[in-house]
Amino acid sequence: MGDPPQEHGRAIGHGHRALAARLDWNLIRTYLVVAEELNLSRAAARLFVTQPAVSQAIKRLQSQLGYTLIKRRGPRISLTAAGEEVFRIARSVLVDVSSLEMPARGMVDQIVGRVKLLSVSRVHSARYNQFLVDFHRRHPRVELEIEVMRGHDLLLALRQNAASFGIGLCRVATRQIERRLIIPQRYALFCGQSHRLYGEQHINIDTLLYEDLVTFTGDHLGDTLSPLTLFRENHGFQGRLAASSSNLEEVCRLIMCGYGIGFLPEDAFRREVEVGMLRRLPPEDGLADVDIHLLWNSERPMRPAEAVFRDELLAAFEQG
Incomplete structure (x- = not known):
């Protein structure tokens, strides 16, 4: 029984x-x-x-x-x-x-929680840095975790609810992803010290048509960085692909090492130009806008700490 x-x-x-x-x-x-x-x-x-x-x-x-x-x-x-x-x-x-910790006496109104942020590398913005300073001062009990990854992986991780937000590239509307432009970013062509064009006095677009290229592994039509590909095709570039990487730092390294000319965001690599490690090439107005957005999963409910982070970040970039 x-x-x-x-x-x-x-x-x-x-x-x-x-x-x-x-x-x-x-x-x-x-x-x-x-x-x-x-x-x-x-x-x-x-x-x-x-x-x-x-x-x-x-x-x-x-x-x-x-x-x-x-x-x-x-x-x-x-x-x-x-x-x-x-x-x-x-x-x-x-x-x-993570939200269960009881607030200490006198801290009842403080936001408590965790924000996981995925980011592409080399996000260059004094306003973004100041926002992080101000946010931590206002909300010291919000834990912030930042992980750097490739743009494609970032979007995939957000769809899988693996993080609160992403800061990255998203040129076109994407399923399940909300986006808000925060940092305008313009790409230009560069060469390194060891490249034969580095010391040339007069360089124009025609000079560049047959140069070897260093580019991103995701740089193809329809991808996030497709404006760079469109520029390359519209101007008739015929140079071979000499090197590529999915990582912005490695693309810069390959350009500096003379593998070819390549595409980089102007502001993020201004210091390398100033110290002579890179030379900016024509055209003078740059190549294309590939802006940085704040991204999140539109189907994922936000916790209080996440909602405050989003609202205050967007407000910081809407000012002046």
Whole structure:
């Protein structure tokens, strides 16, 4: 004979409470980072621990839960169906828990919470810097995390609800993504010290038509940086693609090392021009506008700290 229904119900409830009591939330935090990175080495670097320590934490968590969360194939890992569900639940719980801290006496009106911000590299804006200063002064109990990534990955992460906001490139309307222009950005052509054009006195567009190019791996028609491609095609550039990277810093490095002429945002690399590491090339009015936007998932509910961050950032860029 089995247990009476009410006793069986109590047993199940007790089992659920036992899991909550014995579950190590440090293991959950480790798992969240692993699930975001899908790479144990990168997860270990973010957590400032060794890779074996991360592997051991995942094993312990799987043992506590009683099922497999990840599958490994060499250096690559993927989440199981159960792992995906645990990732979704744990991330939601962690966000909720971050808002539970009771405010200290006299701090009842302060905003408490966490904002995760994804950003492309080299966001050059004194106004943005000042906003961060002012925001932290007004809301010292809001934790801000900033992660730098490629523009395409940034949009994908926002669609997957992996962050509060993005600061990046979004030239055309994109499904599920709200955007507000905050930093106008103009691209121009540059060459480095070791390039043969660096010391030339008179350079015009025709001089550049057959030069080797350094560009972004995503620089193709229809992509975020397609205005650069359109300019290249409209002016009849015939130079071969000599080097490319998805990272702005690496594109700059390749240009400075003489692999070819290349496209960079003017303001972000003004210092390199001033110290002589780069030379700005024609045309004088630059190439194309590829502006930086504040981006967020239109289907993701905002928590108070996130809403305040968005509203105050947009207000800062609407002033004068």
